[in-house]
Amino acid sequence: GQNIDQPTEMTATEGAIVQINCTYQTSGFNGLFWYQQHAGEAPTFLSYNVLDGLEEKGRFSSFLSRSKGYSYLLLKELQMKDSASYLCAVRDRSGGSYIPTFGRGTSLIVHP
Amino acid sequence: DVKVTQSSRYLVKRTGEKVFLECVQDMDHENMFWYRQDPGLGLRLIYFSYDVKMKEKGDIPEGYSVSREKKERFSLILESASTNQTSMYLCASSYTGGNSNYGYTFGSGTRLTVV
Numbered sequence: 001g002q003n004i005d006q007p008t009e010m011t012a013t014e015g016a017i018v019q020i021n022c023t024y025q026t027s028g029f030n031g032l033f034w035y036q037q038h039a040g041e042a043p044t045f046l047s048y049n050v051l052d053g054l055e056e057k058g059r060f061s062s063f064l065s066r067s068k069g070y071s072y073l074l075l076k077e078l079q080m081k082d083s084a085s086y087l088c089a090v091r092d093r094s095g096g097s098y099i100p101t102f103g104r105g106t107s108l109i110v111h112p
Numbered sequence: 113d114v115k116v117t118q119s120s121r122y123l124v125k126r127t128g129e130k131v132f133l134e135c136v137q138d139m140d141h142e143n144m145f146w147y148r149q150d151p152g153l154g155l156r157l158i159y160f161s162y163d164v165k166m167k168e169k170g171d172i173p174e175g176y177s178v179s180r181e182k183k184e185r186f187s188l189i190l191e192s193a194s195t196n197q198t199s200m201y202l203c204a205s206s207y208t209g210g211n212s213n214y215g216y217t218f219g220s221g222t223r224l225t226v227v
Contacts, residue, residue, distance in 0.1 A: 045215035
């Protein structure tokens with residue numbers, strides 16, 4: 001299986017930039033996902049990385065380094081509505097199941 | 113708009129009851145999943161299914177069973193509910209293919225309380 005580690009909680013100021021890190025250990029890496037989950041709601045898909053580098057999507061970007069077992073989600077121009085939990089999930093092809101394993105999530109609090 | 117629909121948003125059941133949680137998706141996805149989400153523990157996989165009538169155990173299948181008689185519907189069954197099964201239950205679906213860059217689509221969740 002995978003060991004996925006992300007900070008439990010982060011705080012940031014509206015308009016600022018925040019980076020949420022995710023480290024993982026896996027024997028058959030096959031992609032990394034980021035999801036956003038507002039309190040009481042379902043997770044929604046944000047990004048997918050399978051190759052090294054930065055994927056940019058509007059205010060959100062996601063970076064992957066496979067050799068380091070490391071990813072981050074970068075949120076720019078923070079808005080109050082970005083207050084949510086951010087879940088890192090890693091897919092492993094070993095065993096053939098291709099089922100992503102989720103980290104415990106990072107709760108981001110954006111304050112004025 | 114594509115959807116995964118869970119039949120109930122909130123449920124309260126008594127210890128020992130048989131509980132059915134229903135999930136329906138309209139995206140013609142092959143794969144369907146049931147997770148539970150608890151504070152500090154994150155999302156944990158209970159069961160998943162790659163095809164009709166097919167099921168595989170996830171990380172925490174004890175106390176649960178599933179049924180997939182039709183492609184669009186995946187049911188989670190608690191044979192005899194216990195208080196430690198109080199949790200948020202999330203259904204998800206996805207396209208098949210190990211290299212797919214499609215993430216999961218999740219339902220809105222069912223918050224189950226067992227008293």
